[in-house]
């Protein structure tokens with residue numbers, strides 16, 4: 547049995563292709579897995595668990611719930627788009643929330659799971675925003691606003707971020723190699739799996755004489771793919787070839 551990893555689905559009601567691919571994946575490929583790990587940015591944005599009644603969100607929650615009820619544990623890590631997903635979401639869907647990073651033993655190998663944004667340390671501006679936005683004060687201020695106002699605020703943030711991304715040099719938005727090395731060293735040279743950069747690839751980092759594999763997960767804007775790992779290793783599978 548393999549363990550499956552996905553991230554960066556960026557699900558939202560106005561991108562039906564991506565949600566169809568995701569619902570299909572939960573009904574088919576994920577059914578045979580021993581576990582499913584979602585490493586952040588499941589949603590394009592999440593403004594609070596009081597939005598669970600929204601029809602689209604409810605559909606995602608019940609699809610996850612069916613997979614969990616079918617015996618496949620689902621683990622969910624926050625991304626930078628959906629880091630206020632909370633306990634009510636977890637209870638409603640049956641998923642288990644995972645801290646970022648999480649180190650685990652999987653098929654006899656130490657594996658470090660991250661969303662990936664903390665590796666992008668060259669983007670100093672983003673890291674400063676991230677620190678602020680993850681503070682209790684910032685989240686508290688957000689949650690005090692009515693739901694509709696929160697949605698409008700997040701929409702504005704999204705537009706700002708899209709504009710900034712257009713002018714930022716590409717290497718700034720990728721992981722910083724020195725940070726990857728530091729993290730691999732800190733966690734004793736595991737295999738690393740993360741998303742966020744939307745640059746799916748398998749890299750090998752040679753750190754202190756240890757060859758560490760780093761898998762970057764794909765986004766689901768067009769089609770989608772997942773990483774399947776078992777005792778033999780990992781491989782990326784795109785949905786139309788499985």
Ligand code: MN
Nearest residue numbers: 587625626742
């Ligand atoms: Mn992300």
